[in-house]
Amino acid sequence: MPTAVKMVNIVKSFPGVLANKNVTLEVEKGEIHALLGENGAGKTTLMNILFGLSQPDSGEIFINDQRVSINSPTDAITHGIGMIHQHFMLIPVFTVTENITLGEHSPKEPLLDLETAKNKILEIGKSAGLHVNPDAKVMDLCVGEQQRVEIIKAIYRGANILIMDEPTSVLTPQETDELFVILHQLTEKGNTILFITHKLREVMAISDRVTVLRDGSLIGTVKTKDTNRNELAKMMVGREVFLTFDKNPTHKEEVVLDLQHVYAKNECGLHALKDVSLQVKGGEILGIAGVDGNGQNELAEVIMGLRPLDRGDILIKQRSVKLNTTRDIIDLGVSCIPFLRQKEGLVLTFSVSENLILKEWHNPPITRKGFFDTKAIIDLSKKLIKEYNIKTTGPNAKVGNMSGGNQQKVVLARELSRNPNLVVACHPTHGLDIGATEYVRQQLLKERERGAAVLLISTELDEIMALCDRIVVLFEGQIMGEVAGEKINVDDIGLMMLGVRQENLHHGTLAVAGCSSAETKRCNVTTTEKDTI
Amino acid sequence: MNNILSLFTEEFFYATIRMASPVILAATGEVFLQRSGIINLGMESMVIYGAFFGVLGSALTGSGWMGLAAAMLAGTITGLLYGFIVITLKANQSVTGTAFNIVGIGLTSFLARVIWGIRELPVQVDTIKPWSVPILNKIPFIGHILFDHSPLVYLAYILVGVATFVIFKTTWGLKVRAVGENPRAAASIGINVYAWRYFCAILAGCLASMGGAVLSLVDLNMFVDGMSGGRGYFALATVILGRWHPVGAAIGGLVFGAGNALQMRMQAFGVKIPSDLLLILPFVLAFLAVVIFHGKSSAKPAALAKPYEKEATI
Ligand SMILES: Nc1ncnc2c1ncn2[C@@H]1O[C@H](COP(=O)(O)OP(=O)(O)O)[C@@H](O)[C@H]1O
Numbered sequence: 143m144p145t146a147v148k149m150v151n152i153v154k155s156f157p158g159v160l161a162n163k164n165v166t167l168e169v170e171k172g173e174i175h176a177l178l179g180e181n182g183a184g185k186t187t188l189m190n191i192l193f194g195l196s197q198p199d200s201g202e203i204f205i206n207d208q209r210v211s212i213n214s215p216t217d218a219i220t221h222g223i224g225m226i227h228q229h230f231m232l233i234p235v236f237t238v239t240e241n242i243t244l245g246e247h248s249p250k251e252p253l254l255d256l257e258t259a260k261n262k263i264l265e266i267g268k269s270a271g272l273h274v275n276p277d278a279k280v281m282d283l284c285v286g287e288q289q290r291v292e293i294i295k296a297i298y299r300g301a302n303i304l305i306m307d308e309p310t311s312v313l314t315p316q317e318t319d320e321l322f323v324i325l326h327q328l329t330e331k332g333n334t335i336l337f338i339t340h341k342l343r344e345v346m347a348i349s350d351r352v353t354v355l356r357d358g359s360l361i362g363t364v365k366t367k368d369t370n371r372n373e374l375a376k377m378m379v380g381r382e383v384f385l386t387f388d389k390n391p392t393h394k395e396e397v398v399l400d401l402q403h404v405y406a407k408n409e410c411g412l413h414a415l416k417d418v419s420l421q422v423k424g425g426e427i428l429g430i431a432g433v434d435g436n437g438q439n440e441l442a443e444v445i446m447g448l449r450p451l452d453r454g455d456i457l458i459k460q461r462s463v464k465l466n467t468t469r470d471i472i473d474l475g476v477s478c479i480p481f482l483r484q485k486e487g488l489v490l491t492f493s494v495s496e497n498l499i500l501k502e503w504h505n506p507p508i509t510r511k512g513f514f515d516t517k518a519i520i521d522l523s524k525k526l527i528k529e530y531n532i533k534t535t536g537p538n539a540k541v542g543n544m545s546g547g548n549q550q551k552v553v554l555a556r557e558l559s560r561n562p563n564l565v566v567a568c569h570p571t572h573g574l575d576i577g578a579t580e581y582v583r584q585q586l587l588k589e590r591e592r593g594a595a596v597l598l599i600s601t602e603l604d605e606i607m608a609l610c611d612r613i614v615v616l617f618e619g620q621i622m623g624e625v626a627g628e629k630i631n632v633d634d635i636g637l638m639m640l641g642v643r644q645e646n647l648h649h650g651t652l653a654v655a656g657c658s659s660a661e662t663k664r665c666n667v668t669t670t671e672k673d674t675i
Numbered sequence: 676m677n678n679i680l681s682l683f684t685e686e687f688f689y690a691t692i693r694m695a696s697p698v699i700l701a702a703t704g705e706v707f708l709q710r711s712g713i714i715n716l717g718m719e720s721m722v723i724y725g726a727f728f729g730v731l732g733s734a735l736t737g738s739g740w741m742g743l744a745a746a747m748l749a750g751t752i753t754g755l756l757y758g759f760i761v762i763t764l765k766a767n768q769s770v771t772g773t774a775f776n777i778v779g780i781g782l783t784s785f786l787a788r789v790i791w792g793i794r795e796l797p798v799q800v801d802t803i804k805p806w807s808v809p810i811l812n813k814i815p816f817i818g819h820i821l822f823d824h825s826p827l828v829y830l831a832y833i834l835v836g837v838a839t840f841v842i843f844k845t846t847w848g849l850k851v852r853a854v855g856e857n858p859r860a861a862a863s864i865g866i867n868v869y870a871w872r873y874f875c876a877i878l879a880g881c882l883a884s885m886g887g888a889v890l891s892l893v894d895l896n897m898f899v900d901g902m903s904g905g906r907g908y909f910a911l912a913t914v915i916l917g918r919w920h921p922v923g924a925a926i927g928g929l930v931f932g933a934g935n936a937l938q939m940r941m942q943a944f945g946v947k948i949p950s951d952l953l954l955i956l957p958f959v960l961a962f963l964a965v966v967i968f969h970g971k972s973s974a975k976p977a978a979l980a981k982p983y984e985k986e987a988t989i
Pocket residue numbers: 156157159160161179180181182183184185186187188987988
């Protein structure tokens with residue numbers, strides 16, 4: 143097999159980090175080659191070098207056995223390399239055709255020639271199974287379709303080597319399956335695919351070979367069929383990891399959180415939550431599954447009293463809290479692990495101990511007669527640092543300088559050491575490496591065993607299925623259905639994430655709604671607009 | 676009743692077309708600039724530089740057309756400087772624009788005093804004379820209104836059409852819009868974000884200064900302190916009101932022209948409304964437009980007023 147891409151001894155340093163240490167990567171023509179590694183392993187850095195977005199300190203690149211130097215994305219494109227970024231590089235208000243032809247030479251230069259382009263797009267779509275309406279505006283498309291636009295965009299520019307950076311992180315299971323079908327069709331046509339991921343299941347499902355990076359170093363390249371998940375996990379993390387959890391039965395009786403027909407609005411005054419009713423009992427973990435942006439954040443905010451209720455009621459331990467402040471709710475024993483840990487969970491410029499007391503600062507023993515008891519604070523911090531295994535130089539270290547995993551441990555220590563009745567955990571393992579992820583999940587299970595009610599919001603289906611006793615699926619702010627215990631079926635959850643109600647799941651022909659609403663997406667656009675001028 | 680109708684004569688419409696043209700010129704440039712993601716609050720300064728350097732150029736060379744060239748050069752340089760500050764240095768655009776205006780008004784009055792001294796009547800210079808379009812100007816009623824103007828006035832309206840075509844029908848326009856919507860995406864496919872933004876900044880400066888030259892070399896034949904009279908601000912409002920479309924902005928410009936023409940005629944007719952009130956009318960409208968429409972339109976470029984930072988990692 144000829145090699146499509148060969149990167150030899152690539153070294154790349156950033157101030158303070160060696161992101162790639164002598165990495166060598168060889169990709170055969172026509173294969174799907176997975177690049178596996180934890181967050182921060184250096185995958186994106188390596189691919190940015192291949193795509194000309196950054197320059198290596200040293201090392202050589204060969205494309206089709208020719209030594210090349212790639213100084214810009216334009217160079218990469220001339221060598222037939224296309225990159226589909228983790229965050230799509232599309233312009234929401236443009237049509238699909240405009241997005242794809244943007245920056246390309248038009249046959250009628252300088253006039254646009256969208257008709258010719260449209261035909262070419264349809265042709266590419268037909269040959270590779272990439273169906274998309276060329277006249278649709280990108281903002282009206284769902285994520286899976288937007289990704290297809292990105293793929294067509296790369297092929298339109300003549301790419302036959304496609305780099306996909308964590309392409310499944312934004313997709314539902316069905317969309318992921320569709321993508322895999324497309325990728326196979328693309329390789330059958332002679333394209334080569336570099337598939338970046340940190341998910342073992344996907345590596346096993348799609349790749350021909352896999353290269354593992356850890357801490358910027360090459361660990362090895364293996365044939366997928368000669369390896370297994372445990373071995374790959376070990377290569378990736380550097381030690382034995384446990385991919386499954388033992389869940390002990392718990393005693394579930396008391397309803398801790400009770401949402402009754404809750405409605406809430408988003409920033410645009412549209413309903414982000416519509417008639418949401420759910421209950422979480424002590425000793426159970428209720429999972430909220432759904433594609434990001436379907437009301438999950440608003441749900442956490444109404445429970446914490448950060449977003450006004452429009453209609454309905456919220457009861458915590460049988461007490462209505464709809465008129466209470468966030469402080470009152472916290473004092474009822476509610477803890478929250480917020481999604482944006484660096485913005486909402488921590489004050490990055492504060493020290494570890496200051497962050498640890500953010501919730502209980504006004505209570506003894508931390509405050510006595512209106513003054514902080516410094517010794518008590520330091521003692522408490524030292525205790526928590528030990529208990530939660532936070533790697534830091536001490537209670538006075540700045541939280542902003544710590545790694546993501548350790549920052550999350552500070553949040554966990556503060557929130558869980560209060561022995562809460564209810565834990566609202568929003569994407570608690572997002573962006574963490576396997577070790578830290580494992581730790582966070584263990585902690586949530588511990589809370590469950592202690593008898594706390596846990597509401598787990600996550601877009602990682604694996605996580606939800608591994609931890610939760612029951613799962614409800616949110617779509618456009620509505621509950622599509624609920625599945626419990628042993629009867630969990632990934633396909634059903636996936637369909638509900640796409641907007642199919644549970645009662646319609648097995649009705650022969652499925653009316654798949656397909657897309658999260660354009661209305662919600664436009665709202666996101668306007669909210670980001672607010673910080674202009 | 677008769678009295679009020681008599682305000683709307685042929686002359687009124689003629690004045691509307693003429694008085695709208697400086698605003699339209701400035702607004703057309705501003706549409707490009709905002710489409711590329713930069714807001715230019717400093718247009719007022721570019722208008723007054725155009726007015727001043729137009730007169731200076733004409734005084735030095737004895738030719739109104741050379742005056743126009745000087746005005747365009749001044750606008751180009753101001754646009755380039757504005758671009759340097761907000762694109763390369765990434766300074767806050769509102770603050771920079773406001774500073775430009777304060778400097779512009781002050782600097783031009785200062786230079787006028789230094790160069791021409793303090794006089795009873797400002798220096799009078801050669802102008803850009805009207806050029807009637809043959810035959811067409813004989814069409815009853817509209818002939819005079821539309822076709823007896825200075826070439827600069829025709830140019831303003833022609834440019835509205837050209838700008839619309841360029842923005843929506845050419846690859847250049849697509850690139851400008853892309854840069855204003857999502858500069859990172861544009862850069863990822865090899866579009867030079869900085870270059871396009873600089874180009875638009877220069878274009879906007881040049882057109883705003885041409886608008887200024889209309890004031891001093893077409894409407895009058897001299898420079899008067901502060902003669903831009905808020906037209907730069909008004910052009911900004913028409914861009915927002917006109918939903919970032921050259922035609923929309925031009926309609927806003929015509930409203931301004933009509934308001935101004937009306938206001939002048941009412942004063943001439945001795946209508947009993949305080950003239951100060953009439954003078955602020957266009958700006959009240961502009962203010963309301965910004966308050967009501969700002970940020971709500973989907974036509975608004977998503978990256979407007981956000982500096983673009985190149986990054987190695989995306
Ligand atoms: N532009 C940059 N400046 C400084 N450090 C960077 C930059 N880009 C990446 N890094 C660092 O390089 C390391 C590898 O990052 P990255 O390639 O993004 O990892 P991955 O894609 O595998 O998650 C990380 O420690 C990250 O913080």
